[in-house]
Amino acid sequence: DGGITQSPKYLFRKEGQNVTLSCEQNLxxxxxxxxxxxxxxxxxxxxxxxxxxxxQKGDIAEGYSVSREKKESFPLTVTSAQxxxxxxxxxxxxxxxxxxxxxxxxxxxxxxxx
Amino acid sequence: xQEVTQIPAALSVPEGENLVLNCSFTDSxxxxxxxxxxxxxxxxxxxxxxxxxxxxxxxGRLNASLDxxxxxxxxxxxxxxxxxxxxxxxxxxxxxxxxxxxxTGTSLTVIP
Numbered sequence: 001d002g003g004i005t006q007s008p009k010y011l012f013r014k015e016g017q018n019v020t021l022s023c024e025q026n027l028x029x030x031x032x033x034x035x036x037x038x039x040x041x042x043x044x045x046x047x048x049x050x051x052x053x054x055x056q057k058g059d060i061a062e063g064y065s066v067s068r069e070k071k072e073s074f075p076l077t078v079t080s081a082q083x084x085x086x087x088x089x090x091x092x093x094x095x096x097x098x099x100x101x102x103x104x105x106x107x108x109x110x111x112x113x114x
Numbered sequence: 115x116q117e118v119t120q121i122p123a124a125l126s127v128p129e130g131e132n133l134v135l136n137c138s139f140t141d142s143x144x145x146x147x148x149x150x151x152x153x154x155x156x157x158x159x160x161x162x163x164x165x166x167x168x169x170x171x172x173x174g175r176l177n178a179s180l181d182x183x184x185x186x187x188x189x190x191x192x193x194x195x196x197x198x199x200x201x202x203x204x205x206x207x208x209x210x211x212x213x214x215x216x217x218t219g220t221s222l223t224v225i226p
Contacts, residue, residue, distance in 0.1 A: 004157075006157075031212065035216075040218075041218060042203070042216045042217060042219065043216040045213060048212060048213065050212055056212070058213070088155075090157055090158070094214075101145055101146055101207050102146075102148065102160060103148065103160070103205065103207075103214050105150075105158040105159075106157050107156055107157040108155070108156065110155070
């Protein structure tokens with residue numbers, strides 16, 4: 001089935017560690033996104049990529065990094081510079097305007113700092 | 115910058131009631147608006163997509179309307195069921211730029 005796969009579902013990070021969240025899609029979408037969701041808050045955009053080897057910062061990019069070496073993959077690294085990383089992270093991809101510009105989401109990854 | 119608001123933040127209704135969820139946005143220059151459902155600890159599932167040229171979309175018991183000029187959309191749920199309990203979010207895609215803007219959602223509880 002086509003879709004977006006995020007892994008791991010649950011991740012624990014020690015203080016000072018970098019961790020990487022995986023996002024893979026087989027929908028052949030050009031655009032991919034990373035959002036952060038905190039309890040009681042809406043989705044906040046971390047990074048997005050419209051095409052391979054190109055990405056742009058969103059509203060809360062500080063302390064995060066991404067790469068887009070393949071169309072299917074858009075991993076997110078949460079660095080030790082991110083002071084409050086405990087949150088629910090959602091990866092998404094979207095179709096082009098020709099196809100309605102619909103956005104689709106993965107099942108999310110929970111990151112907890114211990 | 116586009117701002118999206120959803121009121122109320124939470125809603126509780128008895129089973130069988132019809133209900134309306136609201137979404138408002140500040141900039142009417144949108145490409146489309148999408149409604150999502152989110153179950154606890156899960157990703158977002160797309161319910162309905164309304165293009166800017168459309169006034170409404172229907173899927174089963176769900177009907178979404180769009181009034182661009184007033185910056186408002188509503189999601190109507192008919193004959194609510196306990197399985198409808200979830201958080202409902204709306205998102206707008208502006209005409210320019212490459213981002214989607216999300217509301218904070220309405221948490222719906224349908225009481226059996």
